[in-house]
Amino acid sequence: MTVAPDSGNAISGSAISARGLAIGYSHGAGALPVLDGVDLDVPAGGFLTILGPSGCGKSTLLRVVADLLAPLAGAITVLGGPPAQARARRDIGFVFQDSTLLPWRDVRGNIELPLLVGGGRRNRPEPMATDELLALLGLAGLAERMPDQLSGGQRQRVAIARALLSRPRILLMDEPFGALDEITRDRLNDEMLALWRRTGTTILFVTHSIAEAAYLGQQVLVLAAHPGRVQEIVDLRPLKDSDGRCDRDAPEIVAVAAHLRRLLAAGSAR
Numbered sequence: 159m160t161v162a163p164d165s166g167n168a169i170s171g172s173a174i175s176a177r178g179l180a181i182g183y184s185h186g187a188g189a190l191p192v193l194d195g196v197d198l199d200v201p202a203g204g205f206l207t208i209l210g211p212s213g214c215g216k217s218t219l220l221r222v223v224a225d226l227l228a229p230l231a232g233a234i235t236v237l238g239g240p241p242a243q244a245r246a247r248r249d250i251g252f253v254f255q256d257s258t259l260l261p262w263r264d265v266r267g268n269i270e271l272p273l274l275v276g277g278g279r280r281n282r283p284e285p286m287a288t289d290e291l292l293a294l295l296g297l298a299g300l301a302e303r304m305p306d307q308l309s310g311g312q313r314q315r316v317a318i319a320r321a322l323l324s325r326p327r328i329l330l331m332d333e334p335f336g337a338l339d340e341i342t343r344d345r346l347n348d349e350m351l352a353l354w355r356r357t358g359t360t361i362l363f364v365t366h367s368i369a370e371a372a373y374l375g376q377q378v379l380v381l382a383a384h385p386g387r388v389q390e391i392v393d394l395r396p397l398k399d400s401d402g403r404c405d406r407d408a409p410e411i412v413a414v415a416a417h418l419r420r421l422l423a424a425g426s427a428r
């Protein structure tokens with residue numbers, strides 16, 4: 159396994175760069191590969207959405223970026239260095255589908271949790287002010303609420319605020335809005351785009367929704383299964399305005415969604 163700061167021909171300015179990446183889980187004496195031959199460049203400040211059939215390795219890919227799992231082979235750099243370096247610098251924030259808020263801490267206490275468990279903050283930017291995060295995520299007025307007094311959408315907002323507290327340069331989001339109704343999800347999608355623009359964070363966002371992937375992504379990474387691989391990286395930047403926005407129902411976006419659907423169908427076939 160190589161994890162080199164200057165690996166291969168990585169595009170400079172890439173927040174995440176992978177070449178020939180093989181990822182999977184150790185299985186007895188050997189390894190169970192999940193994805194192989196992954197080449198990827200996510201520009202700094204980019205927004206990559208990730209689609210693929212269930213079990214193809216979307217979450218596993220995020221785990222490798224976050225340094226929670228070592229690759230089996232190939233090279234990956236995160237912010238120009240090995241993933242472990244980005245992790246040690248707290249450059250990576252993570253939001254999952256089931257955000258685990260501590261039930262005995264109120265909204266403010268949950269957002270500020272990383273300050274308690276954070277350890278030294280040498281060479282780290284000042285954390286964001288909680289009140290600013292509350293305002294940014296539409297949570298002003300809910301600071302003293304307990305998690306069981308929040309809706310699902312509000313809980314996910316708290317989880318995102320908590321992930322943003324230490325100003326990570328990369329935000330990994332694993333189906334964060336998967337359990338929400340469509341209208342709430344649409345609203346949170348718009349809030350995510352505004353947040354992304356405002357903070358300049360590089361975002362990797364796993365979703366099962368083709369519409370969400372097309373609406374949010376500057377690029378959509380489509381993974382296939384059997385064998386697990388990158389099927390296509392669809393570039394939507396030419397179809398979006400300078401704020402990364404588009405009309406969900408515009409014919410060109412609908413056409414991209416249809417293309418993504420065909421890719422997914424082909425990539426799911428055994």
Ligand SMILES: Nc1ncnc2c1ncn2[C@@H]1O[C@H](COP(=O)(O)OP(=O)(O)OP(=O)(O)O)[C@@H](O)[C@H]1O
Nearest residue numbers: 183184190192210211212213214215216217218219
């Ligand atoms: N800790 C683990 N040990 C061994 N195998 C695992 C582990 N976690 C996941 N896997 C396997 O790795 C493969 C990829 O899992 P992963 O969770 O990355 O898929 P996914 O694309 O995110 O799936 P979904 O869309 O259903 O969430 C699956 O076959 C899964 O069973």
